[in-house]
Amino acid sequence: MKRIIKKVAVVGSGIMGSGIACHFANIGVEVLLLDIAPNTLTEAEEKKGLTLESKAVRNRIVNDHLANALKSNPSPIYSQKFASRITTGNTTDDMNKIALCDWIVEVVVERLDIKKLVFEQIDTYRKPGTLVTSNTSGIPIQFMSEGRSEDFQKHFCGTHFFNPARYLKLFEIIPGPQTATEVLDFLTNYGSQYLGKTSVVAKDTPAFIGNRIGIFGIQSLFHLVKEMGLTIEEVDKLTGPVIGRPKSATFRTVDVVGLDTLVHVANGLYEGCPNDEAHDLFKLPDFISKMMENKWLGSKTGQGFYKKVDKDILSLDLNTMEYRPAKKAAFATLELTKTIDKPIDRFRILVKGKDKAGDFYRKNFSAMFAYCSNRVPEITNEFYKIDDAMKAGFGWENGPFEIWDAIGVAKGIELMEAEGLQPAAWVKEMFASGSTSFYTVKEGASYYYNIQTKTQTKVPGQDSFIILNNIRESKKVWSNSGTVIHDLGDGILNLEFQSKMNTIGGDVLAGINKAIDLAEKEYNGLVIGNQGANFSVGANIGMIFMMAVEQEYDELNMAIKMFQDTMMRVRYSAIPVIVAPHGMTLGGGCEMTMHADKVVAAAESYIGLVEFGVGVIPGGGGSKEMALRASDLFRKNDVELNVLQEYFLTVAMAKVSTSAYEAFDTGVLQKGKDIVIVNKDRQIAEAKKHALLMAEAGYTQPIRRTDVKVLGKQALGMFLVGTNQMEAGHYISEHDKKIANKLAYVMAGGDLSEPTLVSEQYLLDLEREAFLSLCTERKTLERIQFMLTKGKPLRN
Numbered sequence: 001m002k003r004i005i006k007k008v009a010v011v012g013s014g015i016m017g018s019g020i021a022c023h024f025a026n027i028g029v030e031v032l033l034l035d036i037a038p039n040t041l042t043e044a045e046e047k048k049g050l051t052l053e054s055k056a057v058r059n060r061i062v063n064d065h066l067a068n069a070l071k072s073n074p075s076p077i078y079s080q081k082f083a084s085r086i087t088t089g090n091t092t093d094d095m096n097k098i099a100l101c102d103w104i105v106e107v108v109v110e111r112l113d114i115k116k117l118v119f120e121q122i123d124t125y126r127k128p129g130t131l132v133t134s135n136t137s138g139i140p141i142q143f144m145s146e147g148r149s150e151d152f153q154k155h156f157c158g159t160h161f162f163n164p165a166r167y168l169k170l171f172e173i174i175p176g177p178q179t180a181t182e183v184l185d186f187l188t189n190y191g192s193q194y195l196g197k198t199s200v201v202a203k204d205t206p207a208f209i210g211n212r213i214g215i216f217g218i219q220s221l222f223h224l225v226k227e228m229g230l231t232i233e234e235v236d237k238l239t240g241p242v243i244g245r246p247k248s249a250t251f252r253t254v255d256v257v258g259l260d261t262l263v264h265v266a267n268g269l270y271e272g273c274p275n276d277e278a279h280d281l282f283k284l285p286d287f288i289s290k291m292m293e294n295k296w297l298g299s300k301t302g303q304g305f306y307k308k309v310d311k312d313i314l315s316l317d318l319n320t321m322e323y324r325p326a327k328k329a330a331f332a333t334l335e336l337t338k339t340i341d342k343p344i345d346r347f348r349i350l351v352k353g354k355d356k357a358g359d360f361y362r363k364n365f366s367a368m369f370a371y372c373s374n375r376v377p378e379i380t381n382e383f384y385k386i387d388d389a390m391k392a393g394f395g396w397e398n399g400p401f402e403i404w405d406a407i408g409v410a411k412g413i414e415l416m417e418a419e420g421l422q423p424a425a426w427v428k429e430m431f432a433s434g435s436t437s438f439y440t441v442k443e444g445a446s447y448y449y450n451i452q453t454k455t456q457t458k459v460p461g462q463d464s465f466i467i468l469n470n471i472r473e474s475k476k477v478w479s480n481s482g483t484v485i486h487d488l489g490d491g492i493l494n495l496e497f498q499s500k501m502n503t504i505g506g507d508v509l510a511g512i513n514k515a516i517d518l519a520e521k522e523y524n525g526l527v528i529g530n531q532g533a534n535f536s537v538g539a540n541i542g543m544i545f546m547m548a549v550e551q552e553y554d555e556l557n558m559a560i561k562m563f564q565d566t567m568m569r570v571r572y573s574a575i576p577v578i579v580a581p582h583g584m585t586l587g588g589g590c591e592m593t594m595h596a597d598k599v600v601a602a603a604e605s606y607i608g609l610v611e612f613g614v615g616v617i618p619g620g621g622g623s624k625e626m627a628l629r630a631s632d633l634f635r636k637n638d639v640e641l642n643v644l645q646e647y648f649l650t651v652a653m654a655k656v657s658t659s660a661y662e663a664f665d666t667g668v669l670q671k672g673k674d675i676v677i678v679n680k681d682r683q684i685a686e687a688k689k690h691a692l693l694m695a696e697a698g699y700t701q702p703i704r705r706t707d708v709k710v711l712g713k714q715a716l717g718m719f720l721v722g723t724n725q726m727e728a729g730h731y732i733s734e735h736d737k738k739i740a741n742k743l744a745y746v747m748a749g750g751d752l753s754e755p756t757l758v759s760e761q762y763l764l765d766l767e768r769e770a771f772l773s774l775c776t777e778r779k780t781l782e783r784i785q786f787m788l789t790k791g792k793p794l795r796n
Contacts, residue, residue, distance in 0.1 A: 003131075003186050005029060005194070009098045011091065011118055012107035013062040016135060018069035019165040020105060022076035025085040026166065026603070027194055027678055032097055035062035037090040062088040076166050078603060078659035091118075096125050103131040105159065112139050119144060123152045131183065133159035137211060138268050141176045141204045153178035159187060160208060162393045167604070170393030171197035172208050192461065196603060196678030198392035199461075205379045206272035207265055210393035212379055213372060213386055213400070215265050219281045220367050221250050222288060225318065228360060232305050232315050237329035238360055243350070244343030244397025251305035255298035259291055278371055287318050331357035341500070343397050347406045351415060365403065366415040372400040373424035376451065383438065384448045384459055401438045409436055426451045444471045466684040468496055468531050477518065483511025491524035492691045494684060502532055504588040504620075505540035506559070509566045512592075519575045525691030525699075528570075528592065529580030529684050535605070538587025539563065541614055545784045548775040556775060560619050560768050563588065567621040568760070571595040574701045576694035580687040581605045582680050586656065590668060591620040597694060599674035600687040601660035607668050608656030613793035615735065615780030617743045618651060619771030624763035626651055627747040629667050631709040640755075644715055648747050652740050706759040710749025719744030735779040735796055742770040 006029065010021040013035040021033040037058040041050065050057050069076050070083055077083060089097065098104050104126060108118055115134065122132055128151045134144055141158040148156070158174030171191040175184055184201060191199035202208040207215060225235050232251045240249035248255075254262055263284060270282035284292075291297075291304070296316075298304030307314045307323050314323040333353030337346040350361045376383050387399020404412045409431055413423055430438075430449050440447045440456050446467065450457035466488060475486045482499040495515040497508055512528070519526040529535075547556040570577050570592060579593045582602035590607050593599050601607070609618045609626075617623050630647040634640045649655075650666050657663035660676040669676075677686050723740045726732045732740070745751070746766045749758055774780045779796050786794035 001182065003102070005102045005190065007032065007101045009034065009101040009104045010107060011035075011098075011104065011122070012109075012135075013065040013088075014107065014109075015065075015069070016161070016163055016165070017107035018065050019076045019163060020107060020135065020161055021066070021086050022069060022083075023161075023165045023195065025082045026078045027196075029085070031086045032094070032101060033062055033066060033086050033088050034091050034094055035065065037061070037092045058090050058093060059088050062090060074164070074167065075658060076164060078166075078661040079665070082661070091121065095121050098122060098125050098130075099127050101126075101130060103133070105133050105135060107135040110136060110139060112143055115139065115144055116146075119148055119152070119156075123148050126152070130155060131187070132156045133187075135159060135161055138207050138265060138272075140206075141174045145176050145178070150178070154180045155183055157183060157187070158204070158208075159191075160202075160210075162210065168393055168395075169196070169198045169391075170210050170389055171195060171199045172202045172210060172389070172393075173199060174202050174204050174208055176204070188461075192679055193464075193682075194678065196680070198388050198681075200380075200385045200389050200392070202385070202389075203379050206269055209379050209386060210389040211265050212269065212375065213390055214394050215262065215269060216278060216281065216371050217368060218250060218254065218262065219266055220278075220364070220371075222285050223281060224360070224363060224367075226285060226287070228356065228363075230356070230360065231327060231329065232318065233327050234329040234331075234356075237334070238331070238357055239364075242334055242337060242343070242346065243403075246395040255304035255306055257298070258300050259288070259297045259304055263288065263292060277374060278367075287321065290321055291316075331355055333357040333361075344402065344406050347403055348408070348411075351407055351411070362415050363419060365407070365412070366419045366421055368400050369404050369412050370416050370421040370423055373427050376424060376426065381451070382448065383451075405437045405439055409438070429454070441470045444474065446470060464685055465681050466494075466688065468494070468684065472496075478514055480507050480511055480514075482507030483515075485511065485515050485518065487523075488527065488684070488688050490688070490692055491695065492527060492688045493519050493523050493525070494527045494529060494688070496530045497532070497536060498530075499540070502530060502534060502536040502589070503538065503540045504536055504563070504592070505543055506562075509562055512566050513569060516569055516573045516575070516577070520573060523575065524695035525576045525578070526573075527578045527580060527684060527687040527691055528596070529578075529600075529687055531680075531684070532583075534583035535581040535585040536589030536592070537584050538589055538610070539620065541784050542788055544775065545781065545788060548781055548784070551776075553772060553776070557768065557772055560771055563620040564764050564768060567591055567595045568704075568764075571597070572702055572704055574699075576691050576699045578687045578691045578694075580683050581607060581660075582683060586610045587618070587622075588620045591618060591622040591625070594625045594668060595621060596674075597699075598690055599669055600683060600690055601663065601669060601674065601676050602680040602683050603660050603676050603678045604680065605660040605663065606656050606658060607660070607663045608654060608666065609651050609668075610654045610656060612652060612654045612736075612739055613783070614787050615739060615777065615783035616771050616774045617739060617746065617767065619767055621764060621767070623651065623743060623746045623767045623770075624760055626667070627710060627749070627763055628705065628708045628760065629670075630747070634709055640709075640711060641715055641718055644711060644747065645718070648719060648744065651743055651747075704760060707757050708749075708760060708763060709755060710747075710752065710758050710763070711755050712749055712752030714755075715748035716744055716751055719748065733795060735777070738777070739774060739780075742774060746770050 008024045008029050009032040010017050011034050013033050021031045024031045045057055106118055145153045145156045156176050157179045160172035162168035162170045173187050188199040191197040236249035236251050266282050295301050296303050305316050313326050315326045317324050332355050336349050340346050372386050383401050387401050390396045390399045435449050438449050446459045447456040448459055471486055477487050478485045484496045486494045488494050515526050576597045578598050579596035580600045581593050582605050585605055585607040587610050590609050609622045611618045626647040630644045633643050655666050657666055663669040677683055723737045727737045783794045
């Protein structure tokens with residue numbers, strides 16, 4: 001049976017409920033968000049003469065929760081406009097409205113008795129066939145649907161979203177005793193295709209997969225930190241980006257999430273898993289009990305493992321239980337990995353370390369490997385689901401079994417045995433049978449060792465993905481130090497950046513030109529996309545800084561011209577060029593996006609022209625493009641200056657969209673041309689489809705524009721008056737004014753006496769001249785240097 005989700009009801013509007021409601025609104029679904037009606041009036045309501053029967057009062061709880069969610073940062077919603085897709089109500093007056101919903105998600109307090117009451121109400125009003133799921137993070141699913149109708153039980157299961165629902169990709173699906181297979185299949189696909197999640201079907205065991213492994217990892221560290229005499233700064237240094245984990249590492253993450261949340265899950269595991277071989281690890285160490293007693297729960301109480309006092313960050317000494325100035329952590333083993341870009345390639349070196357860091361990694365990884373291998377088949381029959389859960393729910397770049405593969409299966413077993421631990425029997429069987437790794441890659445697809453069949457089996461669900469890691473060598477057509485060109489098949493090439501943070505320097509520009517050359521000669525289209533953390537943070541400003549300091553202005557002029565010419569080549573080539581941005585897409589990365597034939601953007605794309613932060617204007621065609629896009633929106637009898645001013649302010653204020661949808665509002669993406677995709681894993685495959693469609697429809701090389709209307713002196717005069725007023729009011733510095741005036745000159749088309757039609761090249765020449773002149777300014781060089789050394793903008 002085909003199932004379409006048009007309307008979803010979310011019952012429970014707390015942080016998690018409102019977040020889930022917002023994410024359904026993000027993907028275009030109509031949402032009914034319900035919570036209880038209050039039983040007392042607030043002081044403000046009494047003063048207004050309202051009663052408990054007033055609608056504003058009855059929906060106060062749900063409305064307040066949703067309003068707080070929409071104001072929170074980072075935002076749970078792609079665009080504030082999408083909030084109109086959410087209707088609020090209360091469970092007393094509006095529960096009957098769930099009869100119009102296709103899926104009902106329960107997100108009430110974690111108490112089985114309350115959940116069962118809610119399900120009884122839902123069963124009364126839902127129409128047969130409607131999906132009902134619980135967002136519980138630990139209550140057994142089998143108990144929740146007891147006593148419900150047969151149809152309810154068939155369409156009921158757990159769907160555990162991780163918080164925040166918009167940003168964390170893990171979507172655990174936990175079947176109940178009677179859940180129909182088609183319901184599980186539908187939710188697995190819907191989670192991936194529509195919600196942009198990594199769908200993982202888990203068994204109905206305590207804390208499911210993500211939290212079972214994640215809490216084990218954290219509790220293991222809590223015990224190890226005391227055993228090894230490590231400081232919290234040292235543990236955070238060892239468990240952060242160096243091993244492909246978030247910057248917040250371990251203790252900062254606990255502070256953000258809240259120690260009470262972690263303790264609640266750990267206590268649940270201690271009680272719910274009496275036969276777990278690591279049962280004692282889930283018992284809270286003394287320092288955690290003391291912190292709970294003191295209410296040092298993290299960010300929510302102002303102090304946890306870290307405490308901010310004025311501008312200083314203090315950290316907790318676990319021996320004295322007193323705060324002290326944070327100490328910088330350093331280890332010789334970590335120094336050995338500094339030249340290795342990818343965390344997956346660092347693990348072999350880390351476990352060989354001769355210092356305390358090496359000891360830590362050997363103990364930590366061996367405990368994790370042993371624990372994870374012993375959870376199969378208890379929590380899942382397929383070990384790859386553990387890797388998927390840890391990557392999607394905890395932000396790990398590599399899952400435990402991927403790390404084990406990187407170290408070597410035999411080496412991992414050796415580390416365990418040295419610590420008095422043993423892997424599960426199936427691991428030794430696998431190794432004895434001649435399989436020397438958990439994963440293999442064949443013809444661009446990932447395979448895993450199937451414990452039941454004892455063979456390498458294709459990981460399901462990847463047919464709609466193109467995984468660049470799997471084809472980088474086998475499908476490589478050409479490469480240089482900063483890029484790789486792959487053949488995606490069907491006549492479409494992909495250009496992948498491989499520079500640090502995917503910055504755009506000479507090697508990347510050469511790669512773009514080479515890719516277009518190859519595509520024009522032998523292929524049908526080109527995708528420019530990668531699967532790094534960010535699409536591109538922009539031009540290589542280090543190179544610009546060196547040229548400017550050495551006063552090599554001719555070379556700098558040529559470099560800027562090459563950048564401009566390459567961006568124009570992206571737009572004016574004989575084949576369709578699709579750009580696929582995701583994550584940070586700043587400066588030059590944004591300029592490239594704006595010059596594509598079509599953009600297939602990941603919803604989580606943060607796009608903007610940020611050059612003002614380093615004291616210059618967009619010089620790779622961005623300033624020209626903003627003037628051109630404003631010109632395209634001029635309408636007869638409209639006030640054209642207002643349109644131009646909007647685009648000018650987008651650049652001058654260095655606006656960065658907080659999602660791809662917001663980039664339509666800033667004019668960086670264009671309605672009717674560019675599209676947004678929620679699941680980043682599908683992005684390259686989707687971009688390839690659009691390149692093919694454009695090629696098959698008969699793509700013709702566009703003709704360069706000579707009809708860009710610029711407003712000359714009337715626009716320039718308005719901008720100059722505005723920047724003078726901003727400086728006089730101390731809103732901007734003298735140098736800010738200088739940069740803004742240069743941008744104004746470019747976007748106005750110079751000081752022409754009247755509105756004139758000009759060519760793109762005319763604007764590019766103005767843009768390049770303005771960029772170069774700013775590179776001769778001491779204050780611009782100070783800004784660039786500050787960004788290079790400190791990683792943040794300087795206002796001077």
